[in-house]
Amino acid sequence: MGAARGVRRHPPAGGDVAGDGRLARLRREHCCRHRHPDRAALRPEPETHERYLWDTGFHWGEWLVPGEDPTDFPAFMAADKADVATAYLAWSAHHASRIAAVLGRTEDAARYADLGCAATEAWRAEFLDPDGQVRPATQANVVRALTFGLVPAELRSAAADQLAKLVRENGTRLATGFLATRDLLPALADHGHLDVAYDLLLQDAAPSWLNMIAKGATTVWERWEGVDDDGVPHESLNHYSKGAVIGFLHRYVAGLQRTTATWRTFRVHPRPGGGVTWARAGHDAPHGRIDVSWRLDGDELRLDLTVPPGCVATVVLPSGEVAAGPGTHRWVEPAG
Template identity: 35%
Template sequence: MFSYNFLRKFSHDLYETQKEYGHVTAVVPAFHENGPTCSVWGDAATIVPWNLYLYYGDVNILKEQFESMRQWVDYIKDIDESTGGRRFWDVGFHFGDWLALDGEGDDSFKGATEDGYIATAYYYNSANIVAKAAKILGKDEEASYYSTLAGEIKAALQAEYFTANGRLALTTQTAYAVALYMDFAPEGSKERIAGFLKEKLKVNKGYLKTGFVGTYILNKVLSDYGNNELAYKLLLNEECPSWLYAVNMGATTIWERWNSILPDGRISGTEMNSLNHYSYGSVVEWMYRNMAGLHVEEEHPGFTHVTVAPQPDYRITACDMKYRSVAGTYEISWKVEKSGEFHLKVAVPFGAGAKIVLPHTGKEPLEVSAGVHEYSYVPEVPIIKIYSSKSPFSELLESETAMTVVENFIPGWQAVPVGMRDMTVEMLNDTPFVNLTPEQLEAFNTHLKNC
């Protein structure tokens, strides 16, 4: 299917019903009267045309949909003005972080992240998109208006949810991810917020609790802010909730819920339980964008010029990607040898260009034109995990080969409290849970080198 034509028609239908009913409807196309939709879902009015422009490079989609995009933001602003003009959207019904796992009660449909926070974040995001679209279309007055509005919403979000030192008042995985992804966290606080998100995941043993809002951005935010290993862990987790849990249960489609099918093979008794519901499949974008490394650039819509910046991890030693863009087919493949050497091959289509960022080197990005480009080198920072007594104990437990060494040298390892497993073995050796002699510690390290 040619996605552009399908989504262009969808956007057209959305605007037609928007014109008829005065709002973005809950169902598109609307064949009968139905009420207005809410944040996130309604933001399809801005996000879909903008992404079509980025990925296909056709400015006509912005020309066709600009009024729809603008009217969606104006609709939210009217609600905002009617409730005090605080630059918030915190009234009415919102799905919020739908089907997240951190809500109250086992059968909760909503996650713990405040609806008003999510709705206002998307209000900001859509205002920002309209401002950028207006600038591209030469609508300078509208560009200035919506840029100013976006700035006011951003300031309101910062005043309400962030302390002077940059701590976010909401402490859910989704709240942290949204602040980083939509870029409204105060300057100087982003690394701290990324650290909070990392700790939040660690407390949950490296498993997500996000729903429809948080999941599609979680891996991207982790990789973009220095926590690439955690992003890979989320991808490769096999217990529920995870993508591989569903695969191991025989799934051939994406489920609406993480636990749509129980471990014993029974359909869970929860409502809202489709076995063919794309939302969580959005992790594939992260695989193309971060794992393989293909980044579309706003300055060069339609893939006429891209950034190639793979982010490999020791748990996956090879990756092959092919993407048929409107500018031609891009191919990226990389491999990590047991020796630690890294191989990268990038094919850039005729007439296009790319900036290639070689992972784990201190080199400046390489500007290349069409053709096939190959690189082989030993990274300055090893991609292959090298285990030792200085490794966090939790990392050793995640590796089958390292785990064998742990069981041989520390047979009572289960006694190490979960809260202490981020400590190194050397640190744990000063506790009652590990008691290795200097000779045993040396032998322990020798065996780990062979893992």
């Protein structure tokens, strides 16, 4: 029964349920079976957008956020995680619409598009303030809002500033779990806070990626502090979720970004920061090996790129964009 397991499962037995207020009670109980009890208590009469809020049934939510150890598992199961589930409902419906369109299923594409829009509007009605502040005000929730397109364009800067503030107020430490960690650094970098993204990447105090390494990790842990300060291990020590940070290293530090499915076209846009002065990455694409490396040498940026046969790269340099065809290329120019 998920989060609503404590709600009565049956209407009052016998008698005329329409009498002495019992019909109203029955309506409330019926409503609660399809709404989280906390929301039903706050708003006995559901608002229109709640039809598209996903706030019942169990799921893991933003699992293993630092400092949120679910020692009371029944309470964790019962908690309202509609901010997470509704965001994924919107995201999944929009992607289902795109898949249906590719398959030529136009009716399904339209139906899923409508569902995605309705879920997005429901999320905004419930979790977004008019000034662009996201509720609940957690790093994970804001990351998801920015990444999934839940925040309107005119409010994205305010939401990004909220995210950067949450990170700084947390001692420039992350506070994301299984779901949002992958998108945390890109969300910051894409919205004018590249410096904060690099500060998190290079943070060596717990919780952080480098703190795992400092404690001897050779795999990625399920918990941010999978080995505590006393050397005691907790849960899985080989659980890849947080290793998704490698995407930031590839796409933002090295700057290698796919723009078509088979890498026939791709983008090279290094984003130096955090005192990092060089990076190198390669990818074995279907058409051949792609290699990119860059180095800051004083005030100069040196960028080397190998483009495989039949491919074209768009290279973003301080002076602007250039197209690069198959072969080996080098650019040297002021770092800007």
